[in-house]
Amino acid sequence: PFKTVKDYQNWLARLRGFINWTKLAQQRMDEGIASKVVLPRVLVERIIPQLDAQLVTDAQSSIFYSPINLLPDDFTAEQKSQLTTEYTQLINAELLPALTQLRDYVKNDYLPNSRASDGWWGLPNGKDWYQHLANSHTTTTLPVDEIHQIGLSEVARILSEMDKVRVQVGFSGDLKAFFASLSSEPQYFFTDRQDLIDGYMTIKNRINQVLPQYFNVMPKADYIVKPVESFREQSAAGASYESPAVDGSRPGIFYINTYNLKAQPKWGMTTLSLHEASPxxxxxxxxxQELTEVPQFQRFQGYTAFEEGWALYSEYLGVEMGLFNDPYQYFGKLSDEMLRAMRLVVDTGLHAKGWSREQAIQYMMDNSPMAESDIIAEVERYMAIPGQALSYKVGQLTILRLRADAEKALGDKFDLKAFHDQLLTSGSLPMAVMENKIADWIESESTK
Incomplete structure (x- = not known):
């Protein structure tokens, strides 16, 4: 918060810490160069423009100066003057030189030492390291080869469902032509950035109307829809979510990247809203975050397999909620599910099977209607965060299996709202722990 003079001084202290971090980061990158544990060249090339964007000519143009533009009215003139001077001096004399040094280091020292391989198989012990990361991100013990095969079978299943939609809407060409049509024809896209944001607000209201039928427990915090900021929109993902403040002072934020409207088709909006926002x-x-009866690590720590598995399960739930009666919106759901299935193939391909960046991009182009700019951002993300993208589909498939187990065991006693309570009211858990919890719940419910 920026409400008191102390808040402003705290931010200056954090800024000094960040300046120190830029120097420590260079030391660590030097160690990486020495041990040949470095980033792929294309990722380093992506970093340099992001640093360039921070190298403004004066403090007032820096994003780090923003708090000074928000000085509270109850500050005295002396306090305002003092803080303005301190911020200006620190940014001009220390921050901008530190960022310039970091940019120069990345461009002149790190980039020439970056690696030609795109996956972790190209690092020392890279395949073993990747298997560890796959297990860590999915909170399972699935072998990488098995994950790759699950991905291939899911891609085949979803392609079949997509073709049914093609037939349903009476499209005369093949599936590839259907992809091309959905990805290019003007009626599937907005031409105004604000219209896209407004469209998500309309979907939010529609989803909110049916949520009480599926959930006993709902968050106290609301969320807002915002476009991704201009300084990061060219390299950011299509959408993301930022959690609300724990004290309720700030809502959650559903970010939409409006940089390339051709990467934000209308038919993908319902499923994206279900995933990133509610439920x-x-x-x-x-x-x-709002839980009071669990340890703090369960409130604030996260397990990607559960959190992303839940978000992908929420897309599935949208079918039952009646939110995909429009076949084009249902295709959007399949398209997003296809992304998560392709990730199992591409992430493992890149890091365990020697795939190149170009090979991964082509595979995704062949099997989905995604915009090429989105596919490139996705593939480069997998290169940068190995194994993380596996957790979505693995987590969703685990939750669906747990639900099927509960429905089979409990029969008429199965209560979907109560099942959702079990998943949502313990904080974030590893999938193995969640499996034990649901097994205990099934046993308890069956004896009632």
Whole structure:
């Protein structure tokens, strides 16, 4: 918060810490160069423009100066003057030189030492390291080869479902032509950035109307829809979610990247809203933070397999909620599910099977209607965060299996709202722990 003079001084202290961090980061990168544990060249090339964007000519143009533009009215003229001087001096004399040094280091020292391989198989002990990361992110013990095969079978299943939609809407060409049509024809896209944001607000209201039929527990915090800021929109993902403040002072934020409207088709909006906002990330993360009867690590720590598995399960739930009666919106759901299935193939391909960046991009182009700019951002993300993208589909498949187990065991006693309570009211858990919890719940419910 920026409400008191102390808040402003705290931010200056954090800024000094960040300046120190830029120097420590260079030391660590030097160690990486020495041990040949470095980033792929294309990722380093992506970093340099992001640093360039911070190298403004004066303090007032820096994003780090923003708090000074928000000085509270109850500050005295002397306090305002003092803080303005301190911020200006620190940014001009220390921050901008430190960022310039970091940019120069990355461009002149780190980039020439970056690696040609795109996956972790190209690092020392890279395949073993990747298997460890796959297990860590999915909170399972699945072998990488098995994950790759699950991905291939899911891609085949979803392609079949997509073709049914093609037939349903009477499209005369093949599936590839259907992809091309959905990805290019003007009626599937907005031409105004604000219209896209407004469209998500309309979907939010529609989803909110049916949520009480599926949930007993809902978050106290609301969320807002915002466009991604201009300084990061060219490299950011298509959408993301930022959790609300724990004290309720700030809502959750559903970010939409409006940089390339051709990467934001109308038919993908319902499923994206279900995933990133309600009942996906917004429900799971906000409810987790609002819990009072669990340890803090369960409220604030996260397990990607559960959190992203829940968000992908929320897309599935949208079918039962009646939110996909429009076949084009249902295709959007399949398209997003296809992304998560392709990730199992591409992430493991890149890091365990020697795939190149170009090979991964082509695989995703062949099997989905995604915009090429989105596919490139996705593939480069997998290169940068190995194993993380596996957790979505693995987590969703685990939750669906747990629900099927509960429905089979409990029959008429099965209560979907109560099942959702079990998933949402313990905070974030590893999938193995969640499996034990649901097994205990099934046993308890069956004896009632």
């Amino acid at each position: 996906g990330h917004h429900f799971q993360i906000s409810i987790k």
